[in-house]
Amino acid sequence: MRRATLLPLWLTYAFLYTPVVVLVVMSFNRSASPYEWSGFSTAWYGTLAGDDEILRGLANTLIVAAGATALSTVLGTLLAVGLARHASGSRLLPALSVLPAVLPDIVLAIGLLAFYSLVSATLGLHSVLLAHTVFGLAFVTAVVRTRIAHVDPSLEEASRDLGANEVTTFLRITLPTLAPGIVAGALLTFTLSLDEFVIAFFTAGPKDPTLPIVIYSMIRFGVTPEINALATLLLAVSFTVVIAAQRVSRLTEAL
Amino acid sequence: MARRGKAAGGPPLRARLVLLGPGLSYLAVLLLLPLALLIGYTVFRRGRFGGIAYEDGSTGENFARITDPLYAGVLTDSLRIAAVTTLLALLLGYPTAYAISRLPGRWRTVALVLVVLPFWTNFLIRTYAWIVLLSSRGVVNSALTGIGVIDRPLKLLYTEPAVVLGLLYAYLPLMVLPLYSAIERVDPRLLEASADLGARPARTYLSVTLPHTLPGVLTGCVFVFVPSLGNFVVPELLGGGHTVMVGNLIRDQFLNARDWPFGSVLALALMAFLVLLLMAQAWAGRRLGGR
Numbered sequence: 001m002r003r004a005t006l007l008p009l010w011l012t013y014a015f016l017y018t019p020v021v022v023l024v025v026m027s028f029n030r031s032a033s034p035y036e037w038s039g040f041s042t043a044w045y046g047t048l049a050g051d052d053e054i055l056r057g058l059a060n061t062l063i064v065a066a067g068a069t070a071l072s073t074v075l076g077t078l079l080a081v082g083l084a085r086h087a088s089g090s091r092l093l094p095a096l097s098v099l100p101a102v103l104p105d106i107v108l109a110i111g112l113l114a115f116y117s118l119v120s121a122t123l124g125l126h127s128v129l130l131a132h133t134v135f136g137l138a139f140v141t142a143v144v145r146t147r148i149a150h151v152d153p154s155l156e157e158a159s160r161d162l163g164a165n166e167v168t169t170f171l172r173i174t175l176p177t178l179a180p181g182i183v184a185g186a187l188l189t190f191t192l193s194l195d196e197f198v199i200a201f202f203t204a205g206p207k208d209p210t211l212p213i214v215i216y217s218m219i220r221f222g223v224t225p226e227i228n229a230l231a232t233l234l235l236a237v238s239f240t241v242v243i244a245a246q247r248v249s250r251l252t253e254a255l
Numbered sequence: 256m257a258r259r260g261k262a263a264g265g266p267p268l269r270a271r272l273v274l275l276g277p278g279l280s281y282l283a284v285l286l287l288l289p290l291a292l293l294i295g296y297t298v299f300r301r302g303r304f305g306g307i308a309y310e311d312g313s314t315g316e317n318f319a320r321i322t323d324p325l326y327a328g329v330l331t332d333s334l335r336i337a338a339v340t341t342l343l344a345l346l347l348g349y350p351t352a353y354a355i356s357r358l359p360g361r362w363r364t365v366a367l368v369l370v371v372l373p374f375w376t377n378f379l380i381r382t383y384a385w386i387v388l389l390s391s392r393g394v395v396n397s398a399l400t401g402i403g404v405i406d407r408p409l410k411l412l413y414t415e416p417a418v419v420l421g422l423l424y425a426y427l428p429l430m431v432l433p434l435y436s437a438i439e440r441v442d443p444r445l446l447e448a449s450a451d452l453g454a455r456p457a458r459t460y461l462s463v464t465l466p467h468t469l470p471g472v473l474t475g476c477v478f479v480f481v482p483s484l485g486n487f488v489v490p491e492l493l494g495g496g497h498t499v500m501v502g503n504l505i506r507d508q509f510l511n512a513r514d515w516p517f518g519s520v521l522a523l524a525l526m527a528f529l530v531l532l533l534m535a536q537a538w539a540g541r542r543l544g545g546r
Contacts, residue, residue, distance in 0.1 A: 005353070005354050005357055006354050007354075008347065008351045009350075009351050009354040009355060009366065012347060012351040013370075015347070015424070016369075016370065016372075016373050016424070016427070019381065019424070020373055020376075020384065022384060022387055022394055023380070023383075023384045023387065033392075034387055035387060035392045035393050035397070036397070074277075075277050075278045075281055076278065078273070078275075078277055078278055079274070079275065079277070079278030081274050082271065082274030082278070085270075085274070086271045086274060086275060087275060093275075093279070096279075096282055096286075097278070097282065099282075099286060100282070100286055102481075104481065104485035104525060104526070104529065105485065106485050106487060106502050106522070106525075107290075107293070107485070107522045107525065107526060108289070110293065110505060110509050110515075110518060110519070110522055111289030111290050111293050111522075112285065112289050113509060114289060114293060114296065114515065114519075115285065115288060115289040115292060117306060118292060130285060131285070134282070134285050134286055137281060137282070166267070166270055195377055195378060197379060197488065198487075198488070202509070212377065212378075212379055215377060215379045216379055219382075219383045219386070219492060227380070227383065228387075230380075231376075231377070231380040231383070234376055234377050235376050238375040238376045239375075241375070242371075242372055242375050
């Protein structure tokens with residue numbers, strides 16, 4: 001293979017990873033400047049571990065992501081099965097179900113802000129959780145629907161013919177065959193919710209910021225290598241999760 | 256025992272309600288109603304402390320304001336920035352995707368994962384990394400002054416190119432992935448046939464590979480253009496208030512200026528652009544598919 005063909009790939013990697021490397025290196029900087037190197041230190045990781053605002057933000061983010069994922073998974077799975085089994089002729093309902101995934105996040109954010117203000121709802125973690133469920137529901141529905149397309153409906157018919165009622169059939173046949181899709185949709189929703197900033201920024205209210213909101217105000221109002229330390233930790237977690245997911249999917253493919 | 260669903264007849268109403276009801280009600284209340292509110296707001300006047308002054312009656316002023324050169328300028332700037340970002344992503348992403356598709360099989364997955372990995376880290380932190388690189392005392396300026404290329408630091412941060420760079424960094428993987436899957440799908444027998452008939456590699460590329468990958472090009476362009484157009488974080492952090500995009504305007508109307516009706520008009524304008532774009536994509540896709 002010719003070198004010239006590979007050149008753009010190396011260029012892309014240099015572009016993608018230079019900022020990552022700089023972030024990680026600067027997190028071990030001794031001085032308070034995020035730009036100038038003045039010796040190795042792990043002090044900023046200590047500062048980070050004692051930063052209540054960040055830890056609270058992290059806790060808030062996990063609460064929102066877990067809640068939105070649970071709610072999205074239940075609503076999205078039911079909706080996906082309903083669309084496949086009871087609305088197969090409709091083109092409008094499937095389009096509605098993916099709308100939140102294609103809508104610009106800022107439009108959904110201000111729409112929900114307007115809605116919360118109309119019903120005089122107080123803003124807090126609950127309002128972010130409900131907002132994240134809007135797009136989570138869309139992603140779970142989309143992922144589960146692609147799975148249903150490959151599931152043989154005669155299994156469900158057989159179950160009913162053998163005398164199982166609808167609930168039993170749903171729990172013992174439909175759910176287990178859809179499980180991989182449901183898990184994938186839930187993981188996707190959890191990941192997206194963890195990282196989501198724009199919708200949370202509009203719907204969180206002042207008292208309970210999620211981690212992305214805390215990061216945003218750190219970047220805007222006072223940059224220290226503490227944020228690099230946080231970035232490095234988040235990078236490490238993401239890289240580990242992605243690599244683990246890759247391993248797991250290779251294992252399941254091999255089985 | 257519950258009654259059996261008839262194989263040929265319609266499904267029981269109860270199952271339909273239980274399955275479709277919760278999700279559709281959720282979307283009706285938290286998606287359709289909010290969007291309807293935004294559409295409704297556009298014809299009212301702003302309240303004195305935010306919200307809407309319904310008692311002042313309806314007005315067409317909000318739509319008229321969008322033609323104000325100040326706001327129209329922001330809209331055209333946003334379209335230009337998103338278009339330049341998309342073009343750069345295509346120029347870098349296409350040869351990258353092509354290179355990956357020419358790798359030996361087991362390396363392709365690794366190469367793709369490496370393109371996507373930075374995408375799975377916090378979006379704000381990825382943007383912040385460019386502040387560290389581009390600021391006047393940042394890594395790039397230090398390196399350039401260090402080796403004596405320049406005497407004084409260049410103004411890199413808080414410029415329009417910095418915003419384009421930040422958007423490109425954020426969304427490049429969204430270009431590479433659809434391009435890769437399009438290039439991968441090109442039937443190798445077509446390439447062989449072209450070569451057997453005496454075409455040189457460049458000729459084969461232009462008459463076989465490129466036309467077959469155009470649908471992937473369209474998808475990638477939409478994937479990059481759409482989030483770039485509505486983004487307000489990158490222009491704020493890397494443009495530093497000098498580069499204002501439509502997302503920043505919408506944010507300001509809702510959170511600072513408290514002019515929700517005009518903010519809603521801007522949001523609808525943003526959506527109108529995107530609908531036009533998706534229609535154009537569908538049209539182009541049909542044209543390409545019909546050949």
